[in-house]
Amino acid sequence: MSSQNPKNEISRRKFLQNSTLATAGIYLGILGMPKVFGSVLMDKDAKGIPDIKLNNGLKMPMLGFGTYGLSGEVCQKSVVEAISSGYRLIDTAKVYGNEVEVGKAIKQSGIDRKQLFVTSKLWVDDAGYENAKKGFEETLRKLQVEYLDLYLIHRPRGDVKGSWKAMEELYKAGKIKAIGISNFDPPQLTDLLSYAQVKPAINQIETHAYFQQTNDYKVLKQHNVQMQAWAPFAEGRNGLFTNETLTQIAKKHGKTTAQVSLRWHYQRGIVAIPRSSQKAHILENLNVFDFKLDDADMKAIEKLDLNKTQFPEWS
Numbered sequence: 326m327s328s329q330n331p332k333n334e335i336s337r338r339k340f341l342q343n344s345t346l347a348t349a350g351i352y353l354g355i356l357g358m359p360k361v362f363g364s365v366l367m368d369k370d371a372k373g374i375p376d377i378k379l380n381n382g383l384k385m386p387m388l389g390f391g392t393y394g395l396s397g398e399v400c401q402k403s404v405v406e407a408i409s410s411g412y413r414l415i416d417t418a419k420v421y422g423n424e425v426e427v428g429k430a431i432k433q434s435g436i437d438r439k440q441l442f443v444t445s446k447l448w449v450d451d452a453g454y455e456n457a458k459k460g461f462e463e464t465l466r467k468l469q470v471e472y473l474d475l476y477l478i479h480r481p482r483g484d485v486k487g488s489w490k491a492m493e494e495l496y497k498a499g500k501i502k503a504i505g506i507s508n509f510d511p512p513q514l515t516d517l518l519s520y521a522q523v524k525p526a527i528n529q530i531e532t533h534a535y536f537q538q539t540n541d542y543k544v545l546k547q548h549n550v551q552m553q554a555w556a557p558f559a560e561g562r563n564g565l566f567t568n569e570t571l572t573q574i575a576k577k578h579g580k581t582t583a584q585v586s587l588r589w590h591y592q593r594g595i596v597a598i599p600r601s602s603q604k605a606h607i608l609e610n611l612n613v614f615d616f617k618l619d620d621a622d623m624k625a626i627e628k629l630d631l632n633k634t635q636f637p638e639w640s
């Protein structure tokens with residue numbers, strides 16, 4: 326990912342044991358969850374991950390599985406592992422070049438489609454009314470699914486208005502359960518809201534301890550648009566996994582810096598979608614609902630904000 330060209334993300338293409346524990350943990354962890362964006366719901370079928378209610382009433386898991394950079398067999402195996410471990414939200418995108426493998430993994434998992442929350446994204450090459458409809462159909466075909474739970478405009482480029490109109494129609498036709506955006510800044514969101522008939526349910530943006538997006542956080546909250554964090558670990562850049570503050574907090578709670586990071590997102594009411602190709606990490610990242618960061622922890626993490634992207638090559 327680090328070698329990606331920001332202006333042409335297309336080049337990136339070339340690129341159960343714990344569910345009981347997590348289920349038990351959620352009944353404790355839910356107590357520490359502020360109702361920041363939508364309302365948090367308990368769902369006994371969610372394998373330990375609480376749901377949030379989006380602005381259109383759709384339930385979405387508060388923690389999902391990212392698939393950027395996963396390809397071929399590794400992708401398929403990791404997604405199967407994630408589903409069998411208890412993840413229900415799977416995040417992919419046309420530009421990741423792995424929708425076919427994600428679709429195979431969904432089939433292989435044997436899970437009822439209705440239990441999953443499948444997200445994909447419209448790439449900039451498919452912007453505009455006609456292209457967006459074609460792009461969406463291609464995504465459905467590759468994923469071997471009849472509908473998407475969430476479809477996002479990946480980046481605010483090209484004919485966003487045309488793309489949004491197409492997505493609104495697909496949403497109204499029941500082919501997508503919720504539509505949203507990604508990488509939109511507040512003025513771009515305001516512009517979309519000026520003509521949208523359907524309000525975006527989500528904005529997926531880079532968010533982690535080093536880039537806390539406090540202004541976007543406030544604006545999204547005001548508009549009741551759910552914030553979703555991509556790169557919740559900043560991909561480990563700038564030493565996030567060994568950061569001294571996160572390490573101290575992790576020791577205090579008997580957790581890892583990855584778990585502290587995910588718990589911090591959760592307590593801010595942000596949906597995180599960490600990615601991993603390692604079984605141990607896939608399980609570790611689920612096990613974040615049995616402890617609570619206190620005010621001192623939250624304040625210490627707040628101080629880590631550099632208010633700067635850790636992915637300048639994409640700007």
Ligand SMILES: NC(=O)c1ccc[n+]([C@@H]2O[C@H](COP(=O)([O-])OP(=O)(O)OC[C@H]3O[C@@H](n4cnc5c(N)ncnc54)[C@H](OP(=O)(O)O)[C@@H]3O)[C@@H](O)[C@H]2O)c1
Nearest residue numbers: 391392393416555556557558559560583599600601602606
């Ligand atoms: N909308 C957008 O423009 C956009 C942009 C970027 C990403 N995304 C989405 O957001 C998802 C997450 O972002 P990301 O994949 O870029 O980065 P990330 O989740 O912040 O970091 C992934 C990295 O963290 C490592 N990792 C995971 N769990 C760990 C643990 N417990 N301990 C130590 N290392 C751990 C992984 O390595 P291992 O495999 O070794 O565990 C991998 O190298 C993506 O997969 C994608 O679905 C969206």
